[in-house]
Amino acid sequence: MNLEKIRRKISINLLYSLPAIIYLTIFFYIPLITIIVYSFWHGEPLYRVVRTFTLENYVKFYTEELSQNIFILTNLISIATFLVILATAYPIAYFLARMVKGDTGLKIILLILIPLEMNYLIRVFAWRNLLGENGLLNSLLMFLGLVEQPLTIFFHSIPAIIIVVLHNALPYAIIPLYITIRSIPESLYQAAMDLGSNRISVFFRVTLPLSMPGVAIAFLFIYIPMMGEFAIPALVGGKTYLLGNLIVRQYLTIGNWPYASASTISLILTTLIVMFILFKFLGVRRLYE
Amino acid sequence: MWRTYYKKVKGVSKLLLIIVIVVILIVSGIAAYTLTQIQTPTTSRIISPGKLVVFVWEDFTVPDVFDPLTKKYPTLTIENNIFTSQPEMLAKLMGGFKADVVSPCIDFLPRLIEQDMLQPIDLARLSNWNNIFKSIREYPGIWRDGKLYMVPTAFGLQAGVTYRKDKVSSINSWADIFNPAYKNRVLILNDARIGIVMAAWALGYEHPWNLTSRDLQRIAEFYKEHRDVILKFYESDIEARELLASGDAWIIAGSGPAQSYWLMSEGIEAEFVLPEGKGIGWLCGLSILKASENLEGAHLYIDYFISEDPQTYYAYEWLYGPTNENVFRKIPEEKLKESGIVGPETLSEVLPLIDPPNLDEWLQVWEKIVAG
Numbered sequence: 274m275n276l277e278k279i280r281r282k283i284s285i286n287l288l289y290s291l292p293a294i295i296y297l298t299i300f301f302y303i304p305l306i307t308i309i310v311y312s313f314w315h316g317e318p319l320y321r322v323v324r325t326f327t328l329e330n331y332v333k334f335y336t337e338e339l340s341q342n343i344f345i346l347t348n349l350i351s352i353a354t355f356l357v358i359l360a361t362a363y364p365i366a367y368f369l370a371r372m373v374k375g376d377t378g379l380k381i382i383l384l385i386l387i388p389l390e391m392n393y394l395i396r397v398f399a400w401r402n403l404l405g406e407n408g409l410l411n412s413l414l415m416f417l418g419l420v421e422q423p424l425t426i427f428f429h430s431i432p433a434i435i436i437v438v439l440h441n442a443l444p445y446a447i448i449p450l451y452i453t454i455r456s457i458p459e460s461l462y463q464a465a466m467d468l469g470s471n472r473i474s475v476f477f478r479v480t481l482p483l484s485m486p487g488v489a490i491a492f493l494f495i496y497i498p499m500m501g502e503f504a505i506p507a508l509v510g511g512k513t514y515l516l517g518n519l520i521v522r523q524y525l526t527i528g529n530w531p532y533a534s535a536s537t538i539s540l541i542l543t544t545l546i547v548m549f550i551l552f553k554f555l556g557v558r559r560l561y562e
Numbered sequence: 563m564w565r566t567y568y569k570k571v572k573g574v575s576k577l578l579l580i581i582v583i584v585v586i587l588i589v590s591g592i593a594a595y596t597l598t599q600i601q602t603p604t605t606s607r608i609i610s611p612g613k614l615v616v617f618v619w620e621d622f623t624v625p626d627v628f629d630p631l632t633k634k635y636p637t638l639t640i641e642n643n644i645f646t647s648q649p650e651m652l653a654k655l656m657g658g659f660k661a662d663v664v665s666p667c668i669d670f671l672p673r674l675i676e677q678d679m680l681q682p683i684d685l686a687r688l689s690n691w692n693n694i695f696k697s698i699r700e701y702p703g704i705w706r707d708g709k710l711y712m713v714p715t716a717f718g719l720q721a722g723v724t725y726r727k728d729k730v731s732s733i734n735s736w737a738d739i740f741n742p743a744y745k746n747r748v749l750i751l752n753d754a755r756i757g758i759v760m761a762a763w764a765l766g767y768e769h770p771w772n773l774t775s776r777d778l779q780r781i782a783e784f785y786k787e788h789r790d791v792i793l794k795f796y797e798s799d800i801e802a803r804e805l806l807a808s809g810d811a812w813i814i815a816g817s818g819p820a821q822s823y824w825l826m827s828e829g830i831e832a833e834f835v836l837p838e839g840k841g842i843g844w845l846c847g848l849s850i851l852k853a854s855e856n857l858e859g860a861h862l863y864i865d866y867f868i869s870e871d872p873q874t875y876y877a878y879e880w881l882y883g884p885t886n887e888n889v890f891r892k893i894p895e896e897k898l899k900e901s902g903i904v905g906p907e908t909l910s911e912v913l914p915l916i917d918p919p920n921l922d923e924w925l926q927v928w929e930k931i932v933a934g
Contacts, residue, residue, distance in 0.1 A: 292585070318925050319673070320653045339930055405810050425746055428810055429793050511746075511794045514933040522932075527925050528649050 308534045316531030330535030340519065340536070347516040350431060351499040354438045355492055358446045361439060362491065366450035367480070382451060385444050393441070397508050400437045404428045404509065429511030437505050442498070446491035453487030454480060489555040497544045516540060612637040614859035617651065617661035619846075620644050621880065627872045634866065638859050655679055655851075662854035663863055667846040668703045669755075669915040671712050674849065681852045682709035687861035690868040694885045695906040701845065703914070714847040715867045716882035719904055719912065721756045721842035724821040727831040729812040736763035736837045739815050740788040749802050751816025752795035754928035755915065756842060760815055761785060763840050771918045778920075778927045785931040795932050806832065818844075819902020820881040826900075834902050836912070843912040847885075877903060 312330055315323040334340045369378030388396070403409045404427040411423040426432055457480065465475045503517030516536070523533035551557055612635075616622065623642045632640065643661060645651040648670040655664070656677070666674055674680050685691050691699070694714065704712040723733050729747070733739060739748055739760075750757055761781045762770035773781070785792075793811050796802045803821055805811040807830055814821055817834070825832035848864045850857065866872065873884040877893055881901045884890050893903065918924055 288583070318922050319649065320656050339933055343933055402808075405808050407809050429746070507797070512789070512792055512932075512934060519929075519933070522929070526647070526649055527929070528653060 308537055311531050312534035312538050314531045316529045318527050318529050320528040320530065322530060330532045331539070333532065334535050334539050343514060343516055343519050344539075346513075347500055350434065350513075350515065351496050354435050354442075354499055355495045357435050358439050358442055358495055359488065359491060362443055362446035362450055363488075365443075366447045366454055366487075369447070370451050370454035371480075378451060378455070382444070382447060385447060389441075389444060394504065394508075396441065397437055397505055400433070400440065401428075401509055404433050404436065429509065431510065431513055433509040433511075434505055434513060437509050438495070438499060438502070441505075442495050445494040449490035449494070450484060450487040453484045453490075457483045485555050486557045489551040489557045493548060493551065496547065500540055500544060612856070612859060613639045613641070614663065614856050614863060615641045615643065615661040616663040616665075616863065617643045617645060617654070617659065617851075618663070618665040618848075620646070621876070622665060622867065626879070627867075627875050630871060631863070631866050635859075635862055638862060640859075640863070660853050661851055662856050662860045663848055664851055665715075665846065665848050666712060667844055667915070668701075668712070669844075669917060671703060671849070672917070675706050675711055679852055680711050680849050681854065682711060683713060683850055683864065684857070684861060685710060687858075688713065688865045688868070690865050690886065693870075693888050694868060695887045695890070697906045697910070698845070698885050701909070703845070703916075704847070712847040712849045713864050713868060714845050714885045715873075716847075716876055716880075717843065717845040717885060717906065717909060718818055718820075718881075718883045719836065719841050719902070719908065720818045720844050720915070721751070721760060721816050721913075722818065722834055722836045724806070724814040724817045724819075724825070724832055724834045726806060726809075726812045726825075727833050729809075733813070733835050733837055736760060736840065737765075738837065739813050740764060740784075740791055742788075742791060744791045744812060746790070746793050747810075747812040748791045749794060749796045749805060749811045749814045749816075750792055751802075751814075752797050752932060753816065754924050755918070755921075756816045757795070757928055757931065758924055759842065759913065763838070770913070771916060773918065773920075773924075775920075775923060778923060782927050782931055786934070789934055806830070818881075819904075823881060823901050839911075841912045842915050843909045844915055845909065 311322075313326050313328070315325055315327050315329065317323075369381055373381070401408075405411070406423045406425065406428060408428070410427055411420075414420045414424065427436070461479055461483075462475060465479050470478065501517045501520070502515065503521045506513045506515045506518055520533050520536050520540070523529050523536065622628070623644060628640075628642075632638070643659075645654065648667060651664065651666070652670065652673060655661075655674070664674070664680075691713070698714050698717065701714065704710060704714060723736075723739060725733055730744070750760070758773070758778070758781055759770040761784050762773060762777070765780065765784055767773065767777065793805070796805070796814070799817065799821060802811070802814045802817060803824055806814060806821070806825060807828060819834040822832040822834040848867060850860045850864070854860050868886055870886060870889055873886040873889040874892070876882040877884045877889060878897075881903060883903050883906070884893075885906075890905070897903075
């Protein structure tokens with residue numbers, strides 16, 4: 274290929290990627306750079322900003338007991354939510370990928386996606402009514418005689434957050450798991466069986482290790498949004514206060530934008546580190562190679 | 563075969579390239595046109611005759627009140643811009659948002675005056691000014707250096723307690739709401755000033771706006787000890803009302819009397835009280851921004867909202883205390899009693915909502931309280 278052809282190819286590629294570049298610049302890079310700049314300025318409540326370089330917002334975020342506790346709690350809830358979703362999604366994905374013939378599994382996944390068409394806030398509000406003291410869940414448990422008094426654990430609590438996120442995020446875990454389990458060659462199962470493995474050891478020695486990229490992607494799809502989630506904790510979490518709530522409150526109510534920006538950047542850095550680890554050690558790259 | 567395929571791909575590539583370029587041109591054209599339209603009122607501000615930009619609570623835009631205004635002044639074109647909280651309003655104004663009229667409350671008014679955002683209101687242009695209660699006309703917070711900066715349009719009580727009578731026997735003191743028997747049943751307003759003042763009353767402080775760092779720490783400890791009774795720190799009245807109606811919550815601390823009125827109209831036994839007679843009053847109104855280029859329109863707008871029709875509407879539909887004395891006098895005694903609308907004399911009996919001198923510290927302490 275001569276130089277002229279290479280140049281033409283580059284210019285055509287550049288032209289094709291121009292819409293994406295423009296979109297990302299306006300809606301992602303410029304806002305992100307603005308947040309980064311703000312995070313290094315001095316801020317005080319009620320939108321008082323002094324444009325002098327300082328690291329105090331980051332120092333405050335990483336050293337103050339309040340933000341440390343919120344950061345740890347947010348991580349714990351995000352991981353707990355992921356584990357609950359994984360425990361629910363994996364059997365469904367396994368069943369659809371391995372037990373269901375043809376493309377029926379894909380059709381069932383499309384059905385699972387339908388509730389997501391409903392407005393996010395309406396879904397959360399619906400759960401408030403289902404999980405409340407006189408909600409459907411408690412009424413059912415009392416009707417079945419399983420409990421005498423309504424259970425308070427389900428409303429305005431951390432379990433309520435996990436239940437609502439489970440409903441919202443389940444398809445995002447099922448899809449990558451379904452794809453990875455489905456892509457495992459049938460010959461590997463046959464070889465394992467021929468070599469004397471039973472179904473359980475085939476699962477633990479073939480299916481599970483080879484589906485880890487799907488698990489990693491599911492983790493990213495759940496962990497990253499959960500780290501910044503603020504609406505669900507605010508609506509069904511009672512007095513639970515997570516990192517997303519801290520950031521929203523600092524931006525909108527207290528008005529300390531530099532501290533809110535430093536918290537946001539710290540959140541982004543955390544998720545980037547987690548992503549790096551997953552891509553490096555769990556073979557996520559295999560999914561798109 | 564490969565040559566044919568290559569030619570075909572090349573042809574498709576060229577076609578795609580043309581489509582991409584056309585799409586970019588169309589999108590750029592639409593974006594440029596839209597941006598021009600958006601920037602018109604804020605940057606160049608070419609004001610058509612009678613154009614008025616208002617930056618107000620949603621209350622001022624409801625059709626029942628707004629439509630008669632536009633009919634009354636057909637040459638006045640009003641552009642409504644809504645804010646949902648005062649910090650949001652302040653942030654937008656500090657960010658350079660331009661408008662003629664703004665609707666602050668008494669606690670945020672000093673901030674707007676000190677930021678040099680407001681201009682004095684010309685009383686001679688307000689035909690309804692003298693119909694406002696004398697005590698409200700003379701309310702010190704709305705004046706600065708002998709100049710009027712806010713025309714009060716509504717007032718009332720907040721930071722009282724609303725409770726379900728079928729679940730709670732009575733609330734007589736502020737300490738009562740922290741009774742361990744109400745585990746996970748109490749809603750506390752998520753507002754640093756009101757939240758801290760309520761706990762200060764529960765602890766017996768007489769002058770809650772003058773709390774020292776030590777007092778604030780004591781209040782933080784108090785909240786920590788009684789965290790079990792709190793269901794959540796609520797943000798909106800509608801949410802609090804819904805939680806009380808569903809039975810998940812029994813007590814709202816930091817509410818106005820309207821909550822119990824609405825709950826009772828839904829058939830729920832509820833009561834509003836000011837424990838020990840202690841509560842916080844609110845007073846809101848309309849101000850003219852310094853950048854206003856339509857003073858005539860701004861004064862017409864303000865004068866309309868203190869006239870009888872809109873004042874009557876807000877008193878009956880929103881249960882706001884009318885600042886127009888004629889309207890207040892026409893409200894039947896029974897309606898006043900059931901709706902909890904109080905007279906203007908109450909404003910001097912309860913605590914005014916102001917900023918404490920060490921507000922930053924209050925905000926930090928409240929953040930710790932909310933985060934637990």
